[in-house]
Amino acid sequence: MIPILTFFILFTIDNLFAIYQPFSTTFENATFIPYFSLIGLCFYPFFDKKENGFYVATILGLIFDFYATNLIGLYTVLFVMIFYLIKKYIVAVTPINFISLLYVVGLAILFTEIVTFIFVVLFTNISVTMFEFIQTRLMTTLIFNIFNFSLLYLPFTKIFSRIKEKKIKPS
Numbered sequence: 001m002i003p004i005l006t007f008f009i010l011f012t013i014d015n016l017f018a019i020y021q022p023f024s025t026t027f028e029n030a031t032f033i034p035y036f037s038l039i040g041l042c043f044y045p046f047f048d049k050k051e052n053g054f055y056v057a058t059i060l061g062l063i064f065d066f067y068a069t070n071l072i073g074l075y076t077v078l079f080v081m082i083f084y085l086i087k088k089y090i091v092a093v094t095p096i097n098f099i100s101l102l103y104v105v106g107l108a109i110l111f112t113e114i115v116t117f118i119f120v121v122l123f124t125n126i127s128v129t130m131f132e133f134i135q136t137r138l139m140t141t142l143i144f145n146i147f148n149f150s151l152l153y154l155p156f157t158k159i160f161s162r163i164k165e166k167k168i169k170p171s
Contacts, residue, residue: 003044003048003052003056006040006159007037007040007041007056007060010036010037010039010040011036011037011060011063011064013034013036014034014035014036014037015067015068017032017034017036018033018034018068029135029136030136030137030140031136031137031140031141032140032141032144033113033137033141033144033145034144034145034148035109035112035141035145035148036148036152037060037064038079038082038105038108038109038112038145039105039145039148039149039152039156040156041053041056041057041060041079041082041083041108042082042086042101042104042105042108043101043156043157043160044056044083044160045083045086045087045090045091046086046091046094046096046101046160047096047160047161048160053083053087054080054083054084056083057079057080057082057083058076058079058080060075060079061075061076061077061078061079061080062075062076064076064079070124071119071120071123074115074116074119075112078111078112078115078116082108082111082112086104086108090104096157098153101149101153102146102149102150105145105146105149106142106146109141109142109145110138110142113137113138113141113142114138117130117133117137117138
């Protein structure tokens with residue numbers, strides 16, 4: 001129940017930030033894409049050793065696709081792929097600390113943004129150069145979400161530690 005509620009709150013915060021960006025008047029050309037849900041999804045494999053995260057990633061990706069994009073299936077595949085890569089290759093060798101999770105979140109956001117940019121350029125009528133993308137969206141999104149990660153690190157570790165403790169304790 002806690003993961004569902006947590007990801008529902010994160011998805012709601014994503015949408016509220018996307019709609020009411022307080023930074024749009026300060027930085028006219030910059031675009032900040034909030035990825036609170038993706039940040040939470042990056043935490044999940046470190047604290048849940050079962051395969052439930054694939055369902056969470058799939059559902060979260062589908063909701064993102066239906067609500068936020070015109071390219072149905074893009075975020076579904078991206079979120080599942082990111083979850084798989086983190087669970088399969090990173091959790092086994094990476095300790096759970098601020099620096100390692102910051103690195104994982106940064107790579108996940110970087111990967112998501114670059115793949116999204118490639119698909120948007122290929123399948124829509126938007127013509128944006130790579131330099132414009134890096135300058136106005138990629139760097140600002142990375143900085144914005146790394147700042148958000150820094151704020152959410154302690155609450156997330158406590159929430160996901162509770163999830164882990166409840167799954168370990170026998171009934």
